[in-house]
Each structure stands twice: as structure tokens, then as C-alpha cells.
Amino acid sequence: MSAFGRVLGAYDVRGLVDGELTADLCYALGIGAGEHFSSQGAQALVIGRDMRESGPALxxxxxxxxxxxxxxxxxxxxxxxxxxxxxxxxxxxxxxxxTASHNPASYNGIKLCGPGAAGISRDTGLSAIAQAAEAHLGEPLPREEPAAEPLQIAGRYAETVRRLGAPGGLGRRLKVVIDAGNGMGGMLSGQVLGGDAGLEPLDLDLIGLYLEPDGTFPNHEANPLDPVNLEDLRAAVIEHGADIGLAFDGDADRCVVVDERGEPVTPSAIVGLVASREIARVRAAGENSPAVIHNAITSLAVPEAIREAGGRPVVSRVGHSLIKAAMREHGAVFGGEHSAHYYFRDFFCADSGMLAAMHVLAALSGQDGPLSELVAPFDRYAASGELNSVVADQAVVIAKLRAMAEAGEFGPARIEELDGVSVIGADGRWWFNVRASNTEPLLRLNVETPSRERTTALGERLLGLIRES
Structure with missing residues (x-):
């Protein structure tokens, strides 16, 4: 599978346009995907693209x-x-x-899914598609245009997101700032929150930043997990006295929330808030102890909140295809990741940044307090956020930290290896995780303790050990 080695990730295809991801490669992948899904009985395939300039040709x-x-x-x-x-x-x-999600403009990629939005990873179809595509590399790309049939889904999508996220409608009027980062979030916000998809606009005061889709990202990268890309949103929330700010990544499947003080709300707190709402909804309908999926890097507050709401937390490895598989396996009502991906059973177990945003808007508008107070019960620990390092040998560094933990050099702890290596304090009040990225050549570190000082100190120590290697 050497021809695809540079672009085939754990659960998607992604690479530099022309240098790695070319039209010829995409043609072969299209044949491979068609053969793979045809063998499973499919007769058609749905295609979409974000605003990247390379999207139409690929x-x-x-x-x-x-x-x-x-x-x-x-x-x-x-x-x-x-x-x-x-x-x-x-x-x-x-x-x-x-789409290449939050990656810079020079990248593009393909997120594949099975029928019913089922997740696909290397182990569940992606490798098979690439293997089938290998046989077609070098075949000439036809000059004619594809006979594709247009599929309109904006109106039905917008109605569904409103119904699932705010089944009782919105309460008090809110002032909302949206930073789309010139990604698809601007178009999406107009369709769901405004009236661009034929629905009545919601009762919101909307203030937009960089809503026009532009795959060159002229204002800032469409990666809301990088704090520098939230600076304009935070300033606008304060300037306009807004109740909430929403930031989306390039393909708008992730949403990061900013409170009325201009402070980012941790994705784990949003997981806790939305999980509590979904658990309450299905328990009222008679479902006992509904499962909620979270990955190994969400806050300790997440499983605590799930249990307090009457749900059952189930931990999964990081990655959208893995979370979706776990959702289906456990019949989970909701799932959330530290990376601001949020998954919903009633949305085909798929992730939706806009549906998560609708839940937060509904929760906030349904009570009188500010957002910071609403999410405070779900923000009980001090997290480092994702700390990334480029190292020569990821496996060697991970093994070194594991050996140090086994020797008790970080204090009494247990070790788990569901996703990378997690070292969890014996008192259950602190942890850190180190793992190799599935999408980038990075080693990722996450740390959480009860206090900011302790988190900072442990994080600095671990980064020193990682980067000296």
C-alpha cells in the first residue's frame, strides 16, 4: 500500500494537494471505494466537499x-x-x-463513511479501499464530467438539528457571536440559526466573524482548538456584551464555545452539559442507565457528571470512527471527545458541531444565569489542554514515561493502555496521557489535576522529559 502510505491515516485520507493527494490518486480511490461498497450491496454513493479550492477537482x-x-x-x-x-x-x-478539517489551505482529504454514516477506519474498510485502488493507479483520468445527481439536504438538515437540539424551542433571546474562520460554519449558521434554509430565523441576535467560506483562510486558521484562533471571537464577545461565542473548524463538525467573559469553555464541560441533557431526555422516556461514550482524554468530570445524571460512562479510544463504533455497540445516546467532537445517537451516531451548539443555546436560553455559571458544575479540574511535541521516536518516549510511572516516579498510580499510555493517580484525582497522533507527526500530552498550579508543574515536567529525548 506504498502509493497511499503518505495520505492514508487511521480513519481518513489526508495530504498535501498535488504533492501527496492528486486527482489521479482520487480517481483510483473512487474506483476502490466504488468496488468496496458495491460488493456490500450499495448502488450509489453520496459526495460532498468543503470550501477548499482543490475540492472541486479532487x-x-x-x-x-x-x-x-x-x-x-x-x-x-x-x-x-x-x-x-x-x-x-x-x-x-x-x-x-x-475536507482536511482544521489543516491549512495546502491540504485536503477524504472522510469516508459507510451506509447510515457508519464510521470507517483502516480496520473496517479504509485499508480495503486503498488496496482495491492500488490496481487502478496509472489509469487515465476521464475528461468528461461525472453524471452526478444533485442532492438537496439543507432544509431537512436544519429542521432536524433544531428539533434534536432544542426540542422545546429556545427561551430568552441571546446575543451570539459566531466565528466561522472562513470555513463551512458560516453557511451552516445561516441555514440553521438564520433563515437561509427556508425556516424561520431563530430569536437570536447574531454577530458574525469570517462567515464567508474561503479555502485560503485569509483571517486565521479554522482550528478553534488553537487559542490564537479564538482571539478575535473572545474580543468580539466582550465588545458586544454577548451571551456566548461559537467557533467552528473548517468543515464545521467541531464547535468550541466561549462564555460571556470571553473565556473558552473546555470541550469536556460541553460533553458533560450535553450528556446530562440527553440522559435526562431518554430517562424521561423510560430508558434506564443510558450509555454515554467518552474518550480516554476527557476530564474526570465527564464520567462523574454522566453517573450523577443517571447514565453509564463508557470509555473509548480517540477517533471519530472508533467513537461511532462504540456508540453503536453500546446503544449510547451521546458521545464526546476532548477535541470538541460531539456524537448523537439520533443523528446516526455521527458527530455534529452545530447540533452540539444548538444544545448549548437551548440550555443557556432556558435559564437566567450566564454561561459561565451553567457550565461550572462540569468544569471541576484543571486541564492542560493538548500539548504537542515533535520527537524522533514516539514509541521510545512513551516507553520511557511508562517505565517511570511503573517505578512510582510520579506518585502512586495505575497504568492503562487503551489509547497510548494513561497514568492515573491512585486517588483518582489526577492523570496524564501520552499518545501518538493519528493524523499528524506529533506526540500528544494531556494532563489534569485538581489545581492549575499542580497541572502546570506536572505538565512542564513531562514536556521536559518528552523533549529531551
Whole structure:
């Protein structure tokens, strides 16, 4: 699988346009995907793309490949990733979304899903698709346009997100600042919160930053997990006296929330808040102890909040295809990651930044207090956030930290290896995790303790050990 070695990740395809990800490669991948899904009984495939300038050419080549393999192509056009998942779910068809998520403009990629928005990883189809595509490398890319059938889903998607996220509607009027980072969040916000998809606009005062989709990202990268990319949103929330700020990544499947003070709300706190709402909803309908999925790097507050709400926490490895598989396996009502991905059973177990945002807006508008007070019960520990390092040998560094933990050099603790190495204090009040990234050449560190001082000290010590290697 050498031809795809540079672009095939753990659960998607991603690489530098032209240098790594080319139209010819996408044509071969389209044939491979068409053959793979055809063998499973599919007769069509849904395609969408974000605002990246390379999207039309790459998705065209892929669509031609899918058609060469004998499948029809349904084209959603420019959309957010969760809209592609929605189309896959509604029509029970496999799908391909052309996006590189939060990566810079020079990148693009493909997020593939099975019928019903089922997640696909290397072990559940991605490797098989790449292997099938290998046989078609070098075949000439046809000159004609694909015979794709347009598929309109914006109105149905917007109605569904409103119904699932705010089933009782919104309460008091809120002032909301949205920073789309020139990604798909601007279009999405207009459709769901405004009236661009044919619905009545919600009773909100909306203030927009960088809403126009532009794959060159002229203002800042569409990566809201990097604090520098939240500076404009934080300033605008304070300037306008807003109740809340919402920031989306490039393909708008992730949402980061800023409170009325301009302070970012940790994704773990949002997981706790939305999990509590979803647990309460299904328990009222008679479902006992509903499962909620969270990954190994969310705050200790997350499983605590899930249990307090009457739910059952289930831990999973990081990654959207893995979370989706765990959602289905356990019949989970909700799932959340530290990276601001939020998954919903009633949304085909797929992740949706806008649906999570709708839950937060509904919760905030349904009471009189500020957002900072609303999320405070779910923000009980001091987390470092993700600390990334480039190291020569990730496995050697991880092994060194594991050996030190076994020797008790960080204090009494147990070790878990569900996702990288997690060292968890014997008192259950602190932990750190170190793991290799699935999407970038980085070693990722997360630390959490009861106090900011302790988290900072432990984080600095661990970073020193990692970077001296």
C-alpha cells in the first residue's frame, strides 16, 4: 500500500494537494471505494466537499472513479461534514466528504463513511479501499464530467438539528457571536440559526466573524482548538456584551464555545452539559442507565457528571470512527471527545458541531444565569489542554514515561493502555496521557489535576522529559 502510505491515516485520507493527494490518486480511490461498497450491496454513493479550492477537482476525479466502478453518485455540493453524514444517514448510502478539517489551505482529504454514516477506519474498510485502488493507479483520468445527481439536504438538515437540539424551542433571546474562520460554519449558521434554509430565523441576535467560506483562510486558521484562533471571537464577545461565542473548524463538525467573559469553555464541560441533557431526555422516556461514550482524554468530570445524571460512562479510544463504533455497540445516546467532537445517537451516531451548539443555546436560553455559571458544575479540574511535541521516536518516549510511572516516579498510580499510555493517580484525582497522533507527526500530552498550579508543574515536567529525548 506504498502509493497511499503518505495520505492514508487511521480513519481518513489526508495530504498535501498535488504533492501527496492528486486527482489521479482520487480517481483510483473512487474506483476502490466504488468496488468496496458495491460488493456490500450499495448502488450509489453520496459526495460532498468543503470550501477548499482543490475540492472541486479532487471530488470530480473521485466521482468519476465511483461511476467507473458502477455506482451512481449523489452530489450534495458544498457542505459541512455533518451534512454529508446526514445525507448518508437519511439515504442509507456510503459517503465521501472532501475536507482536511482544521489543516491549512495546502491540504485536503477524504472522510469516508459507510451506509447510515457508519464510521470507517483502516480496520473496517479504509485499508480495503486503498488496496482495491492500488490496481487502478496509472489509469487515465476521464475528461468528461461525472453524471452526478444533485442532492438537496439543507432544509431537512436544519429542521432536524433544531428539533434534536432544542426540542422545546429556545427561551430568552441571546446575543451570539459566531466565528466561522472562513470555513463551512458560516453557511451552516445561516441555514440553521438564520433563515437561509427556508425556516424561520431563530430569536437570536447574531454577530458574525469570517462567515464567508474561503479555502485560503485569509483571517486565521479554522482550528478553534488553537487559542490564537479564538482571539478575535473572545474580543468580539466582550465588545458586544454577548451571551456566548461559537467557533467552528473548517468543515464545521467541531464547535468550541466561549462564555460571556470571553473565556473558552473546555470541550469536556460541553460533553458533560450535553450528556446530562440527553440522559435526562431518554430517562424521561423510560430508558434506564443510558450509555454515554467518552474518550480516554476527557476530564474526570465527564464520567462523574454522566453517573450523577443517571447514565453509564463508557470509555473509548480517540477517533471519530472508533467513537461511532462504540456508540453503536453500546446503544449510547451521546458521545464526546476532548477535541470538541460531539456524537448523537439520533443523528446516526455521527458527530455534529452545530447540533452540539444548538444544545448549548437551548440550555443557556432556558435559564437566567450566564454561561459561565451553567457550565461550572462540569468544569471541576484543571486541564492542560493538548500539548504537542515533535520527537524522533514516539514509541521510545512513551516507553520511557511508562517505565517511570511503573517505578512510582510520579506518585502512586495505575497504568492503562487503551489509547497510548494513561497514568492515573491512585486517588483518582489526577492523570496524564501520552499518545501518538493519528493524523499528524506529533506526540500528544494531556494532563489534569485538581489545581492549575499542580497541572502546570506536572505538565512542564513531562514536556521536559518528552523533549529531551
Amino acid at each position: 471530488s470530480r476525479a473521485f466521482a468519476l472513479g465511483v461511476q467507473e466502478a458502477g455506482l451512481r453518485v449523489l452530489d450534495v455540493g458544498r457542505c459541512a461534514t455533518d451534512q454529508l453524514y446526514f445525507a448518508s444517514g437519511v439515504h442509507h448510502l456510503p459517503g465521501a466528504m472532501f
